[in-house]
Amino acid sequence: MKSKTDKFVRWAPRILAILFILFLAMFSLDVFEPGRGFWETAVALFMHNLPALFLAAVLVAAWRREIIGGIVFILAGLLYAAMIAAKALQGNFEWYMLSWILTIAGPAFLVGILFIVSWQQRKRRGN
Secondary structure, eight states, X not given: XXXXXXXXXXXXXXXXXXXXXXXXXXXXXXXXOTTXXXXXXXXXXXXHTHHHHHHHHHHHHHTTOHHHHHHHHHHHHHHHHHHHHHHHHTTOOOTTHHHHIIIIIHHHXXXXXXXXXXXXXXXXXXX
């Protein structure tokens, strides 16, 4: 029989991943401006949502194979942090960018770690 901890470890990364993807998708709402045509807005909306769509596809794959979600979400967090670091090396660094890393990469790391914990737990049970 599964304990409450088992259920939490199984469902927490999935629910947090959904919330994180919705959070990322929320940033695409800035494409709606007066004067933009339908197709220009549609293309901009698609381009802004590419990271969210990619992570949604990863979540679908990770629903049964948690290791996929663990690896990809951690890599996504590292990629975002590396992009901010590259911007800092170009001389365009502002201190508030550190909060961007915590806001975007932090939840990605958390989801990835929780997926790995869920995968290890499932592997230990033999499922």
